[in-house]
Structures are given as structure tokens and as C-alpha cells.
Amino acid sequence: MTSISGKTDIDWAAFAADLAPVEVISDPVLVKKRSRDFFWYSPLLNAELRSCFGDLVARPADAGEMAHVLSVAHTHDAPVVLRGGGTGNYGQAVPMDGGLIVETTAMNRILEIGDDFVRAEAGALMADINSALLAQGREMAMFPSTQDIATVGGFVAGGSAGIGSIANGALRDPGNIVALTALSVEQTPRARVFEGAEALQIHHAWGLNGVIVDVTLRTVPTRDWVGCLATFDDYAQAYAAGHALARAEDIGRKLLTTVDARITEYFPRLVGHIRPGKHLLVSMLPAEDVLRFQALIEDMGGHVDLVLTEARRTALKLPHVFDFSYNHTTLQVLKQDRKATYQQVGCPVPPDPKAIAALRPKLGDDVWMHHEFARVGGEIVTFDLPIIWYSTPERLAEINATYEANGFPVYDAHTWRVEGGGLKNADYTHLAWKKRMDPKGLLNAAKSAVWPEVRHLSPEAIEARKTQVAQ
Numbered sequence: 258m259t260s261i262s263g264k265t266d267i268d269w270a271a272f273a274a275d276l277a278p279v280e281v282i283s284d285p286v287l288v289k290k291r292s293r294d295f296f297w298y299s300p301l302l303n304a305e306l307r308s309c310f311g312d313l314v315a316r317p318a319d320a321g322e323m324a325h326v327l328s329v330a331h332t333h334d335a336p337v338v339l340r341g342g343g344t345g346n347y348g349q350a351v352p353m354d355g356g357l358i359v360e361t362t363a364m365n366r367i368l369e370i371g372d373d374f375v376r377a378e379a380g381a382l383m384a385d386i387n388s389a390l391l392a393q394g395r396e397m398a399m400f401p402s403t404q405d406i407a408t409v410g411g412f413v414a415g416g417s418a419g420i421g422s423i424a425n426g427a428l429r430d431p432g433n434i435v436a437l438t439a440l441s442v443e444q445t446p447r448a449r450v451f452e453g454a455e456a457l458q459i460h461h462a463w464g465l466n467g468v469i470v471d472v473t474l475r476t477v478p479t480r481d482w483v484g485c486l487a488t489f490d491d492y493a494q495a496y497a498a499g500h501a502l503a504r505a506e507d508i509g510r511k512l513l514t515t516v517d518a519r520i521t522e523y524f525p526r527l528v529g530h531i532r533p534g535k536h537l538l539v540s541m542l543p544a545e546d547v548l549r550f551q552a553l554i555e556d557m558g559g560h561v562d563l564v565l566t567e568a569r570r571t572a573l574k575l576p577h578v579f580d581f582s583y584n585h586t587t588l589q590v591l592k593q594d595r596k597a598t599y600q601q602v603g604c605p606v607p608p609d610p611k612a613i614a615a616l617r618p619k620l621g622d623d624v625w626m627h628h629e630f631a632r633v634g635g636e637i638v639t640f641d642l643p644i645i646w647y648s649t650p651e652r653l654a655e656i657n658a659t660y661e662a663n664g665f666p667v668y669d670a671h672t673w674r675v676e677g678g679g680l681k682n683a684d685y686t687h688l689a690w691k692k693r694m695d696p697k698g699l700l701n702a703a704k705s706a707v708w709p710e711v712r713h714l715s716p717e718a719i720e721a722r723k724t725q726v727a728q
């Protein structure tokens with residue numbers, strides 16, 4: 258079996274034989290399909306990553322099989338990339354060095370539902386976990402809008418926040434990740450349990466520093482959630498209403514999203530349900546709070562267009578309102594026009610509608626705002642995931658510079674380097690754990706620009722760099 262990636266000289270037929278009895282996929286068409294994620298949102302990433310492929314896919318059925326797979330990879334010095342649902346946006350799951358793709362979707366059992374937690378194998382789908390919890394009157398504290406395809410391991414390794422974050426914080430906030438178990442990549446892989454704050458040593462490391470086999474997440478009581486769509490004449494007004502709702506003590510909420518009127522033209526499913534040409538506020542709130550919500554929206558100069566109980570949503574054959582939030586907003590536009598892309602931008606804290614209004618004309622007609630409200634570290638924050646009509650890398654850089662010059666930090670969505678986007682800087686704690694858990698540096702190593710500089714150091718020496726940088 259020759260190398261599909263063209264980057265390895267491993268005997269993949271022998272490798273596949275060594276993996277038995279673990280399921281393998283070697284058909285080049287299927288291997289190439291599983292070498293992709295949603296990097297194509299970015300024209301820059303698409304150009305760089307579309308011809309990066311792995312060589313073989315392994316699908317272990319449980320933690321024991323996973324340990325066997327990692328041991329075989331260690332013996333053959335094979336590069337390894339973990340893959341859940343493959344819904345990441347920055348090529349996190351793309352095997353840039355070729356090698357083995359380990360897909361976790363067969364490890365999908367829900368292991369335990371406790372009073373306020375759920376423990377599941379890494380490949381369990383977020384939507385399946387939410388369904389199981391619902392039967393017990395609970396739900397996940399947050400979930401990504403990709404919950405039908407995304408795995409819990411992929412969310413913890415690659416995600417950050419989602420629907421629920423306006424109430425319950427980001428994944429990294431204390432208590433949200435209760436624990437996780439990760440395997441090392443060694444001849445005999447070791448399982449290590451990371452509890453509480455320790456889990457942050459593995460969280461959002463893109464599978465570079467350990468292979469997550471199970472995750473325990475906080476759950477919260479479920480509510481009778483209703484999707485509400487309200488419209489406004491002015492974008493800053495919609496944003497101000499979002500902020501008022503985020504602060505309101507007598508209205509529950511698990512989603513608050515504002516969308517520029519021009520983006521709503523790309524929501525064909527909402528035609529006839531929302532006023533055309535208006536700026537949109539998307540929210541989810543408990544049924545008993547709808548009247549208070551309506552009063553607040555009217556006070557803020559808006560209009561409530563649609564109130565969707567689950568029964569009404571089903572009867573009208575409408576999608577969940579969260580299909581118009583987070584990166585699904587971008588997806589709705591991309592479904593119709595692949596020239597669109599997006600960016601990830603932080604906003605002044607506390608949210609300031611005047612700052613948003615002042616920035617809009619400076620950005621130009623090729624940038625259409627879309628904000629998500631969340632609570633991070635106890636504070637209400639917003640971030641902008643604008644639609645950008647892509648023309649050139651220079652124009653994209655100019656848009657980024659305008660945001661930054663006005664006090665809106667850009668967390669670049671157009672880089673495949675773990676240090677380049679949300680993380681901004683090298684995470685030496687993550688890299689020290691990489692040395693401990695993956696001494697040969699086989700796990701997704703290409704994604705770290707800093708790893709080649711530190712791979713020869715001891716974990717303690719890598720961790721010490723954190724202090725040196727801070728001084």
C-alpha cells in the first residue's frame with residue numbers, strides 16, 4: 258500500500274495488519290474525505306490545506322483499542338491526528354504530515370449520568386448526550402451549533418463555547434469540564450485523569466498533547482426553551498437589546514446573537530417569519546419569560562417577529578434558531594456564495610453599543626457584523642464573527658488592522674497554527690504536557706510553530722519558559 262499523503266515511507270499494509278482487530282479504512286477516497294474539516298471557510302486555509310491527506314484511518318471501538326492503535330503508531334513512528342466529527346474551522350484535524358487519522362466516532366457510549374454531570378466516551382455526539390440528558394431533566398451547560406456531528410472529545414480538544422455560554426460560561430470556566438482521561442502515545446500508553454482545573458492542560462490543545470478517551474462535563478437543569486427572533490431598524494439597537502437581555506435578572510437565556518440585516522437575506526428558511534431588511538436578534542429563553550422578553554424588546558425599539566416553541570418549530574418545519582448563530586450564521590451565507598468568509602474578533606468589555614455603531618462605517622461594505630454574547634470568567638462579553646466578502650489577502654489584513662486599531666482584537670480564523678488564532682501566544686503548559694504524553698512528538702505536531710523549538714527540552718524546562726515569557 259503506497260502512501261496517500263506522499264509524505265511517509267511507512268509500510269501501511271503492514272501497519273494496518275498490526276492494528277487488527279481495530280477497524281481500518283484504507284480506501285484513498287475515504288481517507289482523503291476524512292483528512293478534511295471545515296477549513297474551507299477560509300480561502301487562505303483552503304489553498305494551504307486542501308491537498309494535505311493522511312495515509313490510513315483507524316476507528317477504535319473503546320479505550321483498550323485506542324491504546325493498541327497508539328502503541329502501533331509509536332512503534333512505526335507514525336504521525337497521528339485525532340478526529341471526531343471533523344467540524345473544526347482551522348484545519349485542526351488535517352493531517353499535515355500525512356500518517357494515521359484516528360477517528361473516535363465508534364467510541365460513543367454515554368458512560369454515566371450523575372446529578373450534575375455526564376461522563377461519555379470521547380466520540381459520543383453532543384446531540385446524543387443532550388438527548389440522553391433531556392430524559393433526566395438535564396442538559397449540557399453548553400454545546401456547539403454543530404452538535405449533530407461534533408463529538409464531545411472534539412469539543413473539549415478544539416472548541417471553546419457555544420449555545421448555553423451566555424448562562425454558563427466558556428468551556429474553560431471553572432466547573433464546566435469536570436474531568437477527562439487522556440492516553441499517552443508510548444509503547445504502552447498510560448491513562449491519566451485530569452480533574453478540575455488540570456483539564457485545562459489538555460483542553461483546546463487540538464489533540465497535540467494527549468488522546469482524550471472520556472470526558473466528564475457539568476450539566477444543568479433543562480428549561481422549556483423557546484426560540485425568539487426579534488428585529489430592529491438599527492444594528493446598534495439590536496446589540497444594545499442583546500446586552501440588556503444578557504444583564505436582565507428576571508429573564509433566563511441560553512443564546513443571544515445579533516445579525517446584520519444584510520446577512521439575514523441569506524436565511525431563506527426565515528422568509529415570511531421575520532421582517533425583511535431589519536437587523537436580527539436571535540435568542541433562546543424559557544417559555545415563562547417570553548412576556549418579559551417582549552416588553553424588553555419593545556422598550557428597546559424592536560419588534561418580536563417569531564416565538565418558536567418546540568411544537569411550533571416542528572409544525573412549521575423550521576430549523577432550530579441556533580442554526581442562525583455561531584458559525585452556522587457563516588454557513589448559511591456560504592451555502593449560497595463561496596466568496597464569503599469570516600473572522601473572529603473580540604469586543605470592548607463591557608459591551609458598548611456606541612463603540613459598535615462607531616466602528617461600522619470604518620469597516621466598509623464588505624464586512625457585515627454578527628455578534629455572539631457569552632459570559633466568560635463571570636463577565637458578559639461579545640465577539641464578532643462578521644461575514645467578510647473576501648477579495649485579497651491584503652484587504653483581509655486591512656480589515657483586521659481596522660478592527661485592532663479601534664480596540665477590537667482579532668483572533669485570526671485564517672491560520673492553522675494553534676498559537677495563531679484563539680490562543681494568540683504559545684501555551685507552554687500545553688507543550689510541557691505534550692512532552693510528557695507524547696515524547697516522540699507524533700500527535701498533530703505540525704500545528705504548533707513553537708514545538709520544534711522546545712521538543713528537545715524536558716517538560717519542566719518547557720514549562721519554565723512560561724515564567725521567562727511572563728517576566
Ligand SMILES: Cc1cc2nc3c(=O)[nH]c(=O)nc-3n(C[C@H](O)[C@H](O)[C@H](O)COP(=O)(O)OP(=O)(O)OC[C@H]3O[C@@H](n4cnc5c(N)ncnc54)[C@H](O)[C@@H]3O)c2cc1C
Binds near residue numbers: 342350379414470584
Ligand atoms: C457551522 C459550524 C458551527 C460551529 N459552532 C461552534 C460553536 O458554537 N462553538 C465552538 O466551540 N465551536 C464551533 N464550531 C467548531 C467545531 O464544530 C466545534 O469545536 C466542535 O465541537 C468540534 O468537534 P469535532 O468532533 O467536530 O472535532 P474535530 O473537528 O474532529 O476535532 C477538533 C480538534 O480536536 C482534536 N480531537 C478530536 N478528538 C480528540 C480526542 N479524542 N483527543 C484529542 N484530540 C481530539 C482534533 O485533532 C482537532 O484538533 C463550529 C464549526 C462549524 C463548521
